[in-house]
Amino acid sequence: MNNIQSVTPLESFRLLVAFNNGSSITVDLSAKLKTVRFAELSDIELFNDVRADKNGSETIVWGDGVLKIPLYELIDVVISGK
Template sequence: MNYIKAVLPMKDYRLFMEMESGSIVIADLSGKLCTMKYAELADEAFFKTATTDGDYVVWGGGRLRLTVNELMEVVLLG
């Protein structure tokens, strides 16, 4: 089942996501860039490659993939 309808990388390492349910979610990834898991996103050009396959947000043609659950954890817990 697809959860993510559209993704748009925004300035300051924020990620706009339109969900299939119609909800809009903005995930602020700036606080995670110093972690090993998210460090590659600190490259602004790489961050701007964000797309979705419906289940994941994908960067760099699949080099980095995050699930909806991982991104919602960032939204809810920071």
């Protein structure tokens, strides 16, 4: 599996996730903000404080590890649209 090289927050609670093979995906998390797990990301400052986890880069992290999402879950959001 490809590793996450970088994560860039975009408008409307979307993320641009770039991989080490040169490909990228845009993940729209706006629908997830109504769930218990993702609700705290509705704070735009926290949402914008996103990065690729330094250990293996198959996870993205917000803040000081407040929330972590593995790559497979991000891909599921892209595929399902939810």
